Amino acid sequence: xxxxxxxxxxxxxxxxxxxxxxxxxxxxxxxxxxxxxxxxxxxxxxxxxxxxxxxxxxxxxxxxxxxxxxxxxxxxxxxxxxxxxxxxxxxxxxxxxxxxxxxxxxxxxxxxxxxxxxxxxxxxxxxxxxxxxxxxxxxxxxxxxxxxxxxxxxxxxxxxxxxxxxxxxxxxxxxxxxxxxxxxxxxxxxxxxxxxxxxxxxxxxxxxxxxxxxxxxxxxxxxxxxxxxxxxxxxxxxxxxxxxxxxxxxxxxxxxxxxxxxxxxxxxxxxxxxxxxxxxxxxxxxxxxxxxxxxxxxxxxxxxxxxxxxxxxxxxxxxxxxxxxxxxxxxxxxxxxxxxxxxxxxxxxxxxxxxxxxxxxxxxxxxxxxxxxxxxxxxxxxxxxxxxxxxxxxxxxxxxxxxxxxxxxxxxxxxxxxxxxxxxxxx
Amino acid sequence: xxxxxxxxxxxxxxxxxxxxxxxxxxxxxxxxxxxxxxxxxxxxxxxxxxxxxxxxxxxxxxxxxxxxxxxxxxxxxxxxxxxxxxxxxxxxxxxxxxxxxxxxxxxxxxxxxxxxxxxxxxxxxxxxxxxxxxxxxxxxxxxxxxxxxxxxxxxxxxxxxxxxxxxxxxxxxxxxxxxxxxxxxxxxxxxxxx
Numbered sequence: 376x377x378x379x380x381x382x383x384x385x386x387x388x389x390x391x392x393x394x395x396x397x398x399x400x401x402x403x404x405x406x407x408x409x410x411x412x413x414x415x416x417x418x419x420x421x422x423x424x425x426x427x428x429x430x431x432x433x434x435x436x437x438x439x440x441x442x443x444x445x446x447x448x449x450x451x452x453x454x455x456x457x458x459x460x461x462x463x464x465x466x467x468x469x470x471x472x473x474x475x476x477x478x479x480x481x482x483x484x485x486x487x488x489x490x491x492x493x494x495x496x497x498x499x500x501x502x503x504x505x506x507x508x509x510x511x512x513x514x515x516x517x518x519x520x521x522x523x524x525x526x527x528x529x530x531x532x533x534x535x536x537x538x539x540x541x542x543x544x545x546x547x548x549x550x551x552x553x554x555x556x557x558x559x560x561x562x563x564x565x566x567x568x569x570x571x572x573x574x575x576x577x578x579x580x581x582x583x584x585x586x587x588x589x590x591x592x593x594x595x596x597x598x599x600x601x602x603x604x605x606x607x608x609x610x611x612x613x614x615x616x617x618x619x620x621x622x623x624x625x626x627x628x629x630x631x632x633x634x635x636x637x638x639x640x641x642x643x644x645x646x647x648x649x650x651x652x653x654x655x656x657x658x659x660x661x662x663x664x665x666x667x668x669x670x671x672x673x674x675x676x677x678x679x680x681x682x683x684x685x686x687x688x689x690x691x692x693x694x695x696x697x698x699x700x701x702x703x704x705x706x707x708x709x710x711x712x713x714x715x716x717x718x719x720x721x722x723x724x725x726x727x728x729x730x731x732x733x734x735x736x737x738x739x740x741x742x743x744x745x746x747x748x749x750x751x752x753x754x755x756x757x758x759x760x761x762x763x764x765x766x767x768x769x770x771x772x773x774x775x776x777x778x779x780x781x782x783x784x785x786x787x788x789x790x791x792x793x794x795x796x797x798x799x800x801x802x
Numbered sequence: 803x804x805x806x807x808x809x810x811x812x813x814x815x816x817x818x819x820x821x822x823x824x825x826x827x828x829x830x831x832x833x834x835x836x837x838x839x840x841x842x843x844x845x846x847x848x849x850x851x852x853x854x855x856x857x858x859x860x861x862x863x864x865x866x867x868x869x870x871x872x873x874x875x876x877x878x879x880x881x882x883x884x885x886x887x888x889x890x891x892x893x894x895x896x897x898x899x900x901x902x903x904x905x906x907x908x909x910x911x912x913x914x915x916x917x918x919x920x921x922x923x924x925x926x927x928x929x930x931x932x933x934x935x936x937x938x939x940x941x942x943x944x945x946x947x948x949x950x951x952x953x954x955x956x957x958x959x960x961x962x963x964x965x966x967x968x969x970x971x972x973x974x975x976x977x978x979x980x981x982x983x984x985x986x987x988x989x990x991x992x993x994x995x996x
Contacts, residue, residue, distance in 0.1 A: 388902075388906045389886075389887050390891070391899055392891035392903065393902075393907070394879070401906065401913060416916075421923070421924065424950055425868065425947065426825050428870070429946065431863040437837070504980040579920060614893045618845050621838055622841065622845055625838050625839070643831065650827055650870055650873075650878075651827075651877065652883070653870060653871070655878055657870075658883075766816040
């Protein structure tokens with residue numbers, strides 16, 4: 376009864392638009408009061424707030440966000456597409472493929488899917504339309520390529536999952552590398568298939584000499600080296616994710632200064648924006664802590680685990696149902712909110728089914744990417760539509776082939792967990 | 803990037819709270835910059851001269867990260883930076899939304915005030931007992947609790963103000979509350995040539 380009341384309170388406040396952190400904290404506190412009384416509640420409120428921020432490891436989140444802010448200030452993000460298009464632009468549909476590569480490159484800069492979609496929409500979309508690309512094909516590839524930011528290190532979603540699930544952030548970030556490459560290849564392959572079916576939808580571009588190709592790397596080169604160094608240092612164990620994040624932010628700032636793009640106002644804007652975004656994430660974690668204590672006290676997670684354990688279904692079938700649930704949640708909810716709300720409940724079940732928590736974190740993020748481009752809450756589609764002034768219907772239709780390709784990739788990861796787990800196992 | 807503008811012009815109590823928020827978020831930003839510098843120094847010292855900074859973990863974990871979070875809390879709420887699921891809210895009558903948010907922010911105010919009160923108890927307790935961190939450098943613990951107290955107290959005021967303005971909007975039927983900008987959705991996105 377208490378659990379039902381608390382879940383209804385949570386759902387009500389989420390639906391009317393109360394910030395997710397406050398909705399979770401208020402409903403969780405209500406439940407704690409009902410189950411344990413005022414003394415229990417005040418005990419939680421005495422320790423939880425400080426323990427949310429009182430950690431060295433958590434600086435990974437603000438430092439990677441700060442790194443992205445400095446990289447964006449340096450203007451390199453805009454050069455990524457230009458460079459990628461010079462390398463693969465000769466192929467039919469080459470600019471669309473370059474968009475996927477630029478999306479992967481931007482993903483290595485920023486953990487934000489919508490920021491990646493916005494950047495790609497303002498750079499690659501006009502270039503593709505100018506070259507005579509079908510707007511449906513161009514818009515679809517821009518929207519889906521933005522989602523790579525959630526997967527390719529440094530992924531804020533994976534770091535957040537690591538903190539909630541108490542799983543090694545290094546393993547998660549490295550675990551996202553191969554799936555990130557596979558999703559990038561899936562986007563490129565989908566474009567290749569689409570232009571083969573409809574050759575008029577994408578013209579072939581001009582060829583470039585090797586000299587021109589290497590010259591195009593002049594601007595993006597230092598930043599690409601930095602990004603590879605960040606992931607490489609985590610993989611090799613030279614640096615922890617926190618150290619890599621701090622060093623990455625500092626070097627990105629130095630590059631922005633070297634490029635003479637960093638003003639005092641820009642620096643302050645980057646710091647304030649990073650403080651606000653980090654605070655937003657930490658506040659949700661605080662709300663989740665309070666709600667998590669309620670879930671533990673109510674034993675709802677244990678009951679759910681026992682119920683799932685008693686089901687006459689194979690673990691694979693249960694996992695497919697769970698992933699379909701995540702796709703449906705992605706239609707309506709923000710990915711951060713999905714992770715915070717569901718991981719504390721789902722993880723014990725997933726572990727009980729025999730799945731690895733690192734594998735689950737990566738596959739949930741890949742699954743959540745689908746929700747970013749599907750109606751009615753496909754945030755990336757809305758962002759691309761706003762930047763490009765293209766109709767939503769056209770963009771949703773354009774992204775559908777990529778959604779199918781994405782589902783095949785999820786199926787592959789479900790069938791072959793080593794695609795995610797092999798690289799972290801070699802660390 | 804978060805929206806950093808509010809539609810309504812600040813006045814009275816809200817403007818006063820906003821000034822305090824600006825000061826605190828400035829300190830939060832400075833703390834971020836210091837964290838970055840300390841991490842770089844620590845890593846450099848560790849690998850260059852094998853002498854890492856023994857105090858970096860405690861400085862960052864006990865003070866700087868606490869400052870980043872709690873001193874940006876109210877400013878982020880003020881600028882609608884805390885994510886909310888706003889896709890459904892516009893499909894309900896405005897007065898229903900206002901009364902619901904008045905209740906939600908009201909309950910949140912009580913909760914945040916309890917957090918501030920608990921932080922005050924811990925601050926005064928740690929101050930009086932001169933409690934120290936059990937680490938290499940025995941720094942005092944009260945500044946951490948004090949930052950929780952200041953951040954929680956300010957966000958309690960901001961939250962309380964939200965509750966009052968939503969209640970006033972419900973009672974009068976006028977748009978007195980500071981609502982977030984409309985979400986980017988299919989319904990407000992210009993459609994061309996569908």
